[in-house]
Amino acid sequence: MDPWGGQRDSDEPDGESLPELLRSWRGRADPRTFPGLTVSGRRSNGLTQHDAARLAGVSERWYGSLERGKKAGYSEDFLDRISSALRLSRAERHALYVRAVGHPPALAAVPEADAAAEMDEVLQQFLDKQAPDPAFVTDFAWNVIGYNEPLREWFPWAAHQANHMRWAFLRPEAREQLVNWEQDWARPYLGQIRYERGHDPNNEALRTLERDILAGSPVARRIWDRREMVEHPDGDLRRLRLPYHRGREVAVRIVALRPMRSNRLRVIVLMEAD
Template identity: 55%
Template structure:
């Protein structure tokens, strides 16, 4: 029986104690302590980590020993800084010490695009594809998306067009049930995750001020997380006003977690959709 099994940690993987000891013993941390005070070949002592974190040695030791406590975000962030943890390591620290992930950064809603992500969008042709930021501002499109939705490449906002523009109610088939209600539910979900985000606050305010029907649907209190996998219908000028069905593929790039990437996979002609679900 190894130490982790004795400590009852085997079922949960590595213990926080093991990770903290490994992190503070890394040679790269030697530079955090003046050369005159360096007495070991590598890493930091518990006392040094505590000092760099702004807490007592006793407080830090209790964490490394695995003793339960109400560790604050300020303490965990200070510890992550002292140990020079990467963003992923900081995430694990929170999960192990507090049982929750760290709060997501609030910042603005300006999206990030690069050449590789744009190439991905372009490679989805002939299917339309776009990338949007946290507040649904469209930050990248491919050529088919611009053909289908000529307004989209001009850094438009998906939700403002879909929920407030009169033509959207005709072009998005079954606008109320298949588009407006799920979209508003997604906005509510993301607003709950980013309550201080200025772009999301402004989006919610504009939508509720701009339409009585949107206000009525918002009052239903529905919550949706995403549209990945759903089938929806469109009636666009690009298709001569004929109805087409699309399967929505939505994803989040690992490098740009504040972005959404959406591909509209056109379904075969004659495809039947009822209540937003595909029938084979």
Template identity: 60%
Template structure:
């Protein structure tokens, strides 16, 4: 796992030192303490011992798990390229794909061009998904708003099953969960034999009693781009932010969507 400037230890130190303590919820920042995370901080936040993480940062080889690498990627807010580099240096292969609806859909597009387009939307968070809401690319602004994207790459599973989503997505049941369950029902009707969508439906229903109860309402919904929604995110220090989500289907990939979250100051004025 070695090499000089771009060795794993050098990269890990760089990523750790650029992660500011004040950006991490639950850590107290004061004086020099606000500059960067220590190895002890990282170990506690990803759930390992300080000695264990110290060995990892020194490049000691061991059977490191994808779960650990995902937690580290989320903590350091690694970009997709950085996360892939971490996997390659530690495990010798990139992160496993989550399984897209159409295996050929991603290969048909210019991934670098798609990433450039998303990056150009900065400072607005932007991301691309396949038909089953697997996030296949995103920009740095989205990672800053939603650090989970480097760990849980399915948008629908996070929204419907993650406990923190119910707090961070204002009016979670009315504005997020019910409309998105309607989207799942809509796509399932259009793709009744699609195994990825079948598995998604099964997983979200199995994961939450509330989701099962809302599913029984049998609501159907197509996309509703531009509708005002509100977020309450750690990166905004809990202040509610209003956004309008612009969703676009790519011409050369029917199962690929680009989503841009446009902050709406006028919507913020209505927040009490």
């Protein structure tokens, strides 16, 4: 049975309540690894409820209600913010959803099987060697299938089954974190989507991506009508304002690559610019 007296989901870990899990997840997190948190004078390890709420960008009262196991209409955005703040794994995010709202998270876009299979140890080593610059790999529908640790630190959402473009257009924090969002990010991103759609009009993943973004973003619909096309972002200089940098604006030079042994993958490195 779940904490509310219902039937427990078959994939849910047994015997642990939502409050127990959240306290454990908070307790294992090292506050020294979170930029902006004060660590001197603490009496114990782990994050406080105040820390968790601050990192998630929600009120301490609302976070406290969740950790007490109070049943409420928690939104997907709220639960995903908590997942990112506590650095939950995909399985832990699943457990959070099941206990908090009674069902698992909606299925994200699934990377193409062939593309995911090509994300091998050699390519992961390449990503890791780009540190301290963030680097990641997507399939042609921008589903993230590999990343290095700096990328996860800059963009915690990447730790979940994530789609780069859906985050950029459908998550409200993206407009704050991607500086000059409409001109520097949204327009070229939509140009890339239109370019890929034109080259592979029967690709169902690209068709679904286009539909979801245009349905969820009025600004994207307006920009889409410009019919702009962009082949790639390689060499572009853009700016970010991320919690990882404590709100400091950072310029990055985008390096976009495609492995010669694969026609299904794109590799992106964000080189911090002076």
